[in-house]
Amino acid sequence: MLDKIELFSGLNSKELKDVENIAKVLTFARGETVFNQGDYSSELYIIETGQVEISVKDILQNKRVLSIVKNGDFFGEMALFDKNSTRSATAKAVMNTNLIVIPRQEFERLLQSRPQISFKLLSALSRRLREANLRSSSSTSLEKRTDGRVIVVAAPQNGYGKTTMATTLAHLLTAELEKRVLYIDLDLCFGEGTFVMGIYSPRSIVNLCQGLRGGPPSREDLFKHFVRITDNLFVVPAPTNFLDGENVKGADLVSIIKTCKPHFDYIIIDSDSSVEERLLNAFDLADHILFLVQTNEVLSLKSNVRYFHGLEKLNYPEDRMSILIGKVGEKFDLEKSRKLFKFKVIGGLPFIPNYTPQYGRSVYHLEPTGNFVAVARGFMKGTFREEFPGESESGGRGFLYRLFFDKNQKSTEHNIPTDMPRPIDLVGGSHPSVSEEALSVLLKYIRTNVIYGNLEEARFQTLKLLEFCQNSSTLYQILGEIFMLEKNFSEAIDAFKRAIEIDPENYLAIGYLGDLSSDDACFERAVSLLKAKLEKTPNYPDLLNDMGKLLYKKGDYAKAEQMFRTALEKNVGYLEGHINLAVVLGETGKFD
Structure with missing residues (x-):
C-alpha cells in the first residue's frame, strides 16, 4: 500500500x-x-x-x-x-x-x-x-466549487412524500435555475421516482454500476448510462426487475457519486426507506440529507423514534441534516414539532388533496406555484442559498409563512432567506442541549470574570460555551466585549456583527459596533433601542447599567455616572454597577 x-x-x-x-x-x-x-x-x-x-x-x-x-x-x-x-x-x-x-x-x-x-x-x-x-x-475564487452538491431525500417509511419531494426538487432546479441535475432513483424495489420521471428504459443503475467497475469511464461513455429528460436533467433509473437491485452494492453507489459529481450542479438521490449499506454510503457522501416524516399517527411516531435513534448512534454531523413534517394542515405547530426530534425541523409540507403520482409529471408540473413547490424553494434557499427569479422578498404571512416560521420568532433584515426559519435553539453541532436557565447562570459567571479582568479565562469559557450555544447573540456580544478589552478590534467587530445577525435588537452589540466603526447612526440606533426598553421597565438595573456603559463609550461621563448611580439605587449590591461607577469616577478624576 x-x-x-x-x-x-x-x-x-x-x-x-x-x-x-x-x-x-x-x-x-x-x-x-x-x-x-x-x-x-x-x-x-x-x-x-x-x-x-x-x-x-x-x-x-x-x-x-x-x-x-x-x-x-x-x-x-x-x-x-x-x-x-x-x-x-x-x-x-x-x-x-x-x-x-x-x-x-x-x-x-x-x-x-x-x-x-x-x-x-x-x-x-x-x-x-x-x-x-x-x-x-x-483558482479564481476560494469559494468556487468544482463538484456538484449531493442531496439525499430520505424517510423512515415509504409513503411519506420522499419521491414527491425528490422529483419536485429535480424539476424545480432545472426549470427555474437552469442547474444541471442528476436524479438517482435508489428505491430499487418500487422505482416510483423512475415512474414519475416518465421513464421505462432498459438502462438502469445496474448497468451504470457494471460500467464503472471496469474503471473511470470517459464522459461520453458515462452519459450513455443516463436517461436524458431535458437539456439539464438526467436520470439514473431503478431497474425494471427489482431482483436486479441486489447487484447494486454500497461501494457501487460511492463510485457513482464520486464519478458523477464533477459533471453536475446537483445530484438528487431518492433513497429507499430501508437502512442498509447503500443508504448509509449515500448519507456519508451527502452535502445535505432531507428527511420527510409524519407525526399524525401513533405508528408513524414509533417509526420515527426507532429510525432517528439509530441515526444518532452513527454520529452524522447535525448541520447536514434537516427534517420536514409531511402532510400538515392549517393548524401545524412548528415549535411543537421541533420538540419531537433531536435533528433540526425546518418546516412542514402541506397536504395535497387528491394527489396521486402521475407518469412523467411531478408536483412541479401540476402545481408550480403551489405551497408544496414553495416549500421546496424555501429549502433550497435556506440550505444552499439559491435565489429564485421573480420571488417576492417580503413574502406572504399566511399558511406558507406559518409552515416555516415560529409564531414567536422575530424577523430580521440580515439576508436571511424569507422562506426558511432561523434556528432559534441554543444547541450547536452534536453537543448536548444547554437550557436557557443554565445559560443565564453561565453568562453571569463569564461576566464576573470580565468584570474582574480575567479576560483570558472569560474568553476560554465563552468560546467553549459557543460550541454548545452557537445561536446565542449574548454570547457573541460578550465575546466581542472581551476582544475589545484585549484591543483585538477586528475580531471584536466580527463578534458583534454575528451577535446582531442572530438578534438585530441586541443594543449593546449594535452600540459597541457603532463605536468601533465610528458609525454614529449605528450607535444612536442602539441608544434608541435601549431607551425604548427603559420606557417599559424603567426600574430594571441591568438596563440602566447598560445605558451607562453605552454613554461611557461615547464619552458622556456625567450621564453615564447618573445611570450607574440610578442602577445602584435599584440594587445596592449590584457588583457590575459599583465597578462601572468607579471606572467613570476615575475617568473624571472625582476620587483617587
Missing part, C-alpha cells in the same frame, strides 16, 4: 519495508474523530479505505470544511517533522475508515538509522506544497 502513496514514492523497496514495519492499522467508525484542531500531533495517517473530513473552526466557532481525503491520501504529515506542532485542523471519519498510522517516535528512530529517508520525504512534501500553492493561485 505505501508504494502507492505520493509521500513515499521516492523510497526504494527496502526503505518502504522499514516504514511498513513501524506502521499500524486503526479503524474509525463513521462520525468518529481522528484528532481535533489544537491537539498535539504525533502520527501520520494514510487512508487505506474510507474517507476523512478535514475541517477548521475560526475564533467564532464557524466550521469550514477544507477537504475530504480518500483512499490513498495522507494527512497529518507535519507530525513526523515537528514534535512541538499542534493539529491545525480537525479530522473526522465520514464513513467507516481504516487508517495506516505511522507513529512519530518509531519514525524518529528509523530516521536516525536511515537518515536518507528523511531527505526523500522532505522532497515529496515540498513538491506537494508547491502543487497546492499552484492550485490555489490558479
